[in-house]
Amino acid sequence: MSNVDLLGRRKFIAGLGVAAGAAMVAPAMAVSEKADGVKWDKEVEVVIIGSGFAGLAAAIEATKLGAKDVHIFEKMSYFGGNSAINGGLFAAPGTPMQKKENVDDSVERMVNDQLASGRGIADEGLLRHVASHALEALQMTLDAGSEYHPYLQQLGGHSVARTYQTTVSCGAGITQPLYKECKRIGVNTHNRSKFEGFLVGKDGKVVGVKMRTNYHFNEDQPGEVLNIRAKKGVIMATGGFGQNVDLRMAQDPTLTAEVGCTNAPGATGEGMFEMFRLGAIPVHLAHIQSGPWASPDEGGFGYVSNYSIYNFPHSMAVNRLTGKRFMNEIADRKTRADAELSCRNEKGEALPPILITSYKDSKKHPNTKKVIKYNVGWKFDTIEELAKHFDVPLKPLKAQIEEYNSYVKSGEDKQFGKNMTKAKDKYIEAPFTVVRLWPKVHYCQGGVQVNVKAEVKDSFTGKSIPGLYAAGEVCGGIHGVSRLGSCSIPECMVMGMTAARSIMKA
Ligand SMILES: Cc1cc2nc3c(=O)[nH]c(=O)nc-3n(C[C@H](O)[C@H](O)[C@H](O)COP(=O)(O)OP(=O)(O)OC[C@H]3O[C@@H](n4cnc5c(N)ncnc54)[C@H](O)[C@@H]3O)c2cc1C
Secondary structure, three states: OOOOOOOHHHOOOHHHOOOOOOOOOOOOOOEEEEOOOOOOEEEEEEEOOOOOOHHHHHHHHHHHOOOOOOOEEEOOOOOOOHHHHOOOOOOOOOOOHHHHOOOOOOOHHHHHHHHHHHHOOOOOOHHHHHHHHHHHHHHHHHHHHOOOOOOOOOOOOOOOOOOOEEOOOOOHHHHHHHHHHHHOOOOOOOOEEEEEEEEEOOOEEEEEEEEOOOOOOOOOOOEEEEEEEEEEEEEOOOOOOOOOHHHHHHOOOOOOOOOEEEOOOOOOOOOHHHHHHEEEOOOOOEEEEEEEEOOOHHHHHOOOOHHHHOOOOOOOOEEEOOOOOOOOOOOOHHHHHHHHOEEEEEOEEOOOEEEEEEEHHHHOOOOOHHHEEEEOOOOOOHHHHHHHHHHOOOHHHHHHHHHHHHHHOOOOOOOOOOOHHHHHOOOOOOOEEEEEOOOOOEEOOOEEEEOOOOOEEEEEOOOEEEEEEOOOOOOOOOOOOOOOOOOOOOOOHHHHHHHHHHHHOO
């Protein structure tokens, strides 16, 4: 396995020939307009822009609360955004599965775990609001027909096991049932419909939207723009901007087009920027999260990400230069991503670390067969073969495995303080499964500022912008420096439901 030449990570990924982030798109920026004298092409009750977790949950909740004419507009040809390709991992406190597995959890405990990961700048009020309603959101998915594995996972930075995962190991296990539920209850859905700007009434109230029809992503646009009046208001659920290379590089110049990205191509952020143009407050835009479970050997989220998320608690991450561990394998994402990026050879070039798992424990995850089949993970019968393949010094590696196994036995990790609960009886022993790790752009902690009613605050007036609500990854500030895994689904769904409750009260 050759090392690659890198001081910054951009060259490294290019050197590996990994597909660049799919989109180099600069979103067409429309300017919102005054609605005076506008000719309305259509009048509806509730407008929702975006068809991920936030938009779908908002549509279902608004309909439950009596709305008769709810419309979801989605710019892509398909529905679901990042939500449909996500890992299907859903955290909630006080669930039936936690009761079954005797896990002692609470809203406060989940909030405290997230505050720690947020490093002092997360929004405690929003975190508590989401954690308090996460069970309702989980129930909405169950009512719609989502199915989950019959066991909980403990993800990095969570102090207890509180994460459900869909049986299809993918967010489509949630978006498809929610979408079907939307159709069943009469929600109107429009694909290839791109939001291009707001229409604003005399008092600054958002009264409608400009929507381009027959939109073809990244192509010449033949479709006409319709003025759609939203009688009750507009819910923006347009997701993050991970695929907008210009926007992310404006925050962090190292996040070039060559850096891998797990996001769907439509995650380009123009909905967020149009809200800024209206006066919304930008929060934490520079906090762009990289996923520490990603592999440099495949594009996007691939097969390795969910494989390693499942296996980290009972695996050992090893620096190939030293043959030793270099991090707590279930620390929060930022801690691990930073630790991985510091794995370098003597010349300072990137040297992706390896995650070593006993084959017998790894094979319980459905992706294990796939990572081996597609050559993005490898099985070794002996430690000697493993060390030779990855050019790891054998003696320190053997000593490290012995030391780590003593922590499995005692339940106390003296090297990095890892919580060993889920590692119980899972010794690192042959045969082994191994994957390489390197962080990829994954999630935008930044976005527009919202309150616990999903209202968008106006930086000029200090008040909420009337008629406008936002939910999901388009919002910023809730998670602070680093979001914990499996906490976006509850956030998007709870805030989508919250936006619907607010709009139906207004
Ligand atoms: C690969 C991957 C795995 C993940 N795994 C997990 C996980 O297991 N658990 C977890 O909690 N989180 C996970 N996340 C994070 C989580 O999936 C996202 O934060 C979440 O899906 C965002 O949902 P959303 O509804 O805000 O936006 P999205 O699901 O991204 O939906 C936004 C939609 O708006 C559309 N849109 C954007 N602009 C416009 C416009 N101008 N006009 C019309 N439509 C527009 C987009 O095309 C998109 O379909 C993962 C993310 C990725 C990328």
